[in-house]
Amino acid sequence: MIDEGSVKNKLYNEFIKPTTQKKNFIGIEIEIPIINLNKDAVDFDVVHKITDKFQSHYGDFKTDGVDFEGNIFALKNHETDDIVCYDCSYNNIEFAMGKEKDLFTINDRFCEYYSFVKESFEEYNHTLTGMGINPYRKYNLNKPIPSERYLMLYHHLKSFKNYEDVPMHFHNYPEYGMFSSASQVQLDVYKDDLVKTINVFSKNRTD
Template sequence: MELELIRQQLHKRYIEPTKKKREKYIGVEIEMPIVNLSKEAVDFEVVHEITKRFISHFEFSIVGTDDEGNIFSAQSAVNGDILSYDCSYNNLELSFGREQNLFAIQNRFSEYYDFLQNEFKEYNYTLTGMGVNPYRNYNHNVPIPNGRYRMLFHHLNSYRKYIDLPMHFHHYPEYGTFSSASQVQLDVEYDRLALTLNTFSRLEPIKALLFSNSVLLGEEESTLCCRDMFWENSTHGINPHNVGMYDCEFESVDDILSYIETTSIYCVERDGKYINFAPIRLDEYFNRKSVTGEYFDNGIYRKIEIEPRFEDLEYLRTFKFIDLTFRGTVEFRSVCCQPISDSLCVAAFHVGLMDRLDELSALLESDRVIYHHGYNSGELRKILIKRDLPEFIDKDKLYTLAKQIVDLAYDGLVNRNHGEEKLLEPLYQRINSQTNPAKNMLDLKNSGVKLKDIIAEYAKNET
């Protein structure tokens, strides 16, 4: 296929939706680990029972069941909210139908969360606000038994066969079963695409400073956000353009399309079967006559030849910190699950800054606190997810910069006139204390506070 035809299809899928006149909405997804306080594996039968109770209580409709008939996704016909399980039944996700007011989301989140906590309490379980399940080593870290997650687990476990690649793979291919995120989707306008991606890419190091909350307790405690490593040093990162930062300046929509062309596809679906193959760049994939993949069939994986087609773009899944979606939105996905009481500060931060995009861009372009020291934004992100900062960064000036950024978000939220700026209070507290949830957790642990008590603290819903 000609490159121009590929570009036309990418433009149709990712760019044209941003040209449509529409109201601006907010989408929020919050994942949370399920913790068995008895220090035993989470019993999935308990999870299935509580799912049924939730569906009955809130009158959700079943959307998805796994190969064993268990519910992994249900949705409200009233507001579009979804209860689901991400990758495994150890990780519960609440996704909210699009809204224009953050308090509408916060109120429903609080209602759902309080109900779930009350039900889990009966079994000595809890949800909590941590980016890594603190009791992951007790759990059965297995995928949901369905086509998509079985394929994903198979893909991530295939890292051992890439012995000739000049990259380091971590040894946590099951990380999706114990890592939890807080994601935000915001509508974006066509003529602001490049500015949005460039500016929020420069912001990523400061987001690491403020939001880090995923520590591999007892294994790697110098890294405050191991979430980055999970994706970048897995098979998702074989093509580095599929993960992490952009680390380039987009001058136009054509630049953005050129970047998307360099990303890789690693799965498609045919006749209801997910087919996995080694990642292939899009421009190469669509110029092949056939691709050899494998699919799961009654306990074994069988080879299959498929012919690429443009409809396969539906299965292009990148894991960038900032992703342009087919909905005409940008998805911000680099933030860990936050302490429950602080859950909506993530969305508030992004919503406020989107309203002050020009001012944010100017502030970051003129910065000399972290930038202009020989490091790009991706390298700075890797520096600022660490517990200890290098000498070239003045800590007080760093937090002054962070406050300037949060102040911009505050002004943006004030301009929306919903009172949402109060949701940023946790960030001001972190700046004043020069900490973040991961640092705070480690400080509590090192001062002798028991892990079960930290879990309970991060599980509090004081909204």
């Protein structure tokens, strides 16, 4: 039996309590499509070679995720909390930058990682693109990373067929995470400003 009080405490400690601590950090996650300039599918063997090369070059990055086939899909620097990983599939690379007090520090590290990875991919006639939707998606293999999280997610997304008669909005692109990328920004907000901040970010332009 799940105790309602313990659930509320868990939710409070996870989502509300952090807002009672006055902090002023920012964190950024940038997902970027990988493309094969030969207009073929992204070569996952190349992806794994680049991952190994990155880890060898940046020794502070330790293995943080390994798929069922023994390939690394996430590397983390525990000093900066920077993470370089692949999101949903090996068609997308993600730079999740650890929190800092200013954007300039994050930008310096991101540009260094990005340049290294991009130049490394270009040795195999692959590159990175800033586009949110992979322009070469029709050539790619839409296969999820073989790990618990991504196989579970893909299995769930494919369940849209079970709800075709339900009056809700579903799309028939369960593989969308394998050809689409996004960016996220995390901001610390103190509790006194929480509602106001949510309202500001929720407003729609009317002009």
